[in-house]
Amino acid sequence: MNARAETLERAVRGRSLWRDALVRLRANRAAIASLAVLGVIVAACVAGPWFSPHDHFTQDYGAIWVEPGLTDAHWFGTDSLGRDLFVRALEGGRMSLLIGLVATLVSLVIGVVYGATAGYLGGRVDGVMMRIVDILYAMPFLFFVILLMVFFGRNILLIFVAIGAINWLDMARIVRGQTLALKGQPFIEAARMAGAPAPAIIARHIVPNLLGVVAVYITLTIPQVILFESFLSFLGLGVAEPATSWGALIKDGADEMGRAPWLLVVPAVLLAATLFCFNFIGDGLRDALDPKDR
Template sequence: MTMMFPKDGDLKAGLRKADGLPAEPTADLFTPEPLEASVREELSKPAPTFWKEAMERLFKNKGAVVSLAILIILSVMAIVGPSMNEFTYREQHIPHSNLPPKISGLEWLGFNGKDVTGTDVYAERGVETNYWFGTDEFGRDVWTRVWKGTQISLFIALVAAFLDLLIGVVYGGVSAYYGGRIDNVMQRIIEILTGIPNLIVIILFILILEPGIRSIILAMIITGWVGMARVVRGQMLQLKGQEFVLASRTLGASDARLLRKHLLPNVMGPIIVTVMFTIPTAIFFEAFLSFIGLGLQAPLASLGVLIEDGYDAIRSFPYKLLIPAVVISLVMISFNLLADGLRDALDPKMRK
């Protein structure tokens, strides 16, 4: 016996009739869902770019914003600070040696011209000029020397970081892109350089050359670019096998165009973060070398030189060490906090 089953259309019509609905759906059974105004605006505005979202995340980080403001203020003071009075960082005035800081109107903050014994040194010597950060043993204005030292330290750090960036990006990019035997040889060279302690290389290089700004910068970049090269190589190894790179190569893009237009822009985030961490490291090395006597020599001023001078007179004249120590601490902490903020802002995983 043959069993008969209703067709799908007849079955659906029967079910709808059993529910009290018409056999065929009509337009009045459908009501459009109202669209909220906020959702309409959200859908109508253009999608934000990666860099715009990164900047928004960065400026939501209070620590990074405060650090950026501090760095801007210190950079401006490093430029204009040495010219805010009539003294130069080299000028010596022995009768005004070892004068404590004095600022009219800020005596309540300790800038009152009194030494550790409470004696008003300015009145005792009959000095009418106020030295805002005091003077050193040669009568040189510490205010001018501190900001000139900040200028020199920042200059050394920025130049060293830029050269590390340039060498590291080119070296790491070429190593990762071509791979194979070229990559093996280039990585063995990096392993040899990293096998030698960085500080020893820098000290030996400075001992060969005369201490100065140029020799310190060259000493820093001998091995300083290695970290940048490894970061760039690791990022490019992840990117060069992806579809957009293969498509561009299939369309006939040259190696230089692939590196410049496709690979480098996609590793700019890690590069920027690495540079931001390199700058305080360079400042530390410069200060350390100057502190142990292998850096800049008098009468040049850097934060390391000023800290070394203040260390010798910390018991009698603590302001000589305290002021440059506070400045270099602010610079290094601000760069590190800003680098942390940039790392979080440029990380796609932090996107909400």
């Protein structure tokens, strides 16, 4: 009797929004397959170089232009300096993923705080804050990055700052729009009538209700940042030797495409697979968290 009552209680109780989103996400085969593939790529980039006898910067002039082969010591071949492409591709992936995550985190923190504050306060404060965003949007970003590189040199911290300092603009606009829709809800009015200060309302009531939109946007921002870093590296403005990234490897591979096509194919395939995975995961999260499709 108790077991039957518990079953009926669970049937009546239903599911929360997040639990329902998890169930819907699991039913999305493309998103789940992308999660699995992305997990393999990330694990390989993080741990793969430790299990290889080679490193990403040692030059071996006795093993120049070695073609890929599973029976050879260099699975993905070598470049013009005899460096192992397998380790370099994984090291490049580690760098590209790190840049994507850190720059996205920077843009997330700045964009959420800025957008939520502008949307909640409204009025003249909102107008001034969003005009600042419009002015920053009008700046030529590539010119801004080139100036930073000229004055401060090429280093990985500068790339984090440069990319993260611009990407927060989109996040701020999205969060501001969602905040404008939320601040008129009854639970916000109740918190305001109870005497809660604006920072507490933003932190405890506004931001938690934006997590769904922010989670989807994060999965779309990370590949955007990775692709932009690859573009900068392809132009010679990205990471400097001996460090490498997928963009820098693609640039080197494009220069040697006629002599050694594997130098271009390997990093390009890894980059494309990662970008596709993030986009499929983002689409899956968007569909799972959309209340209109429940």
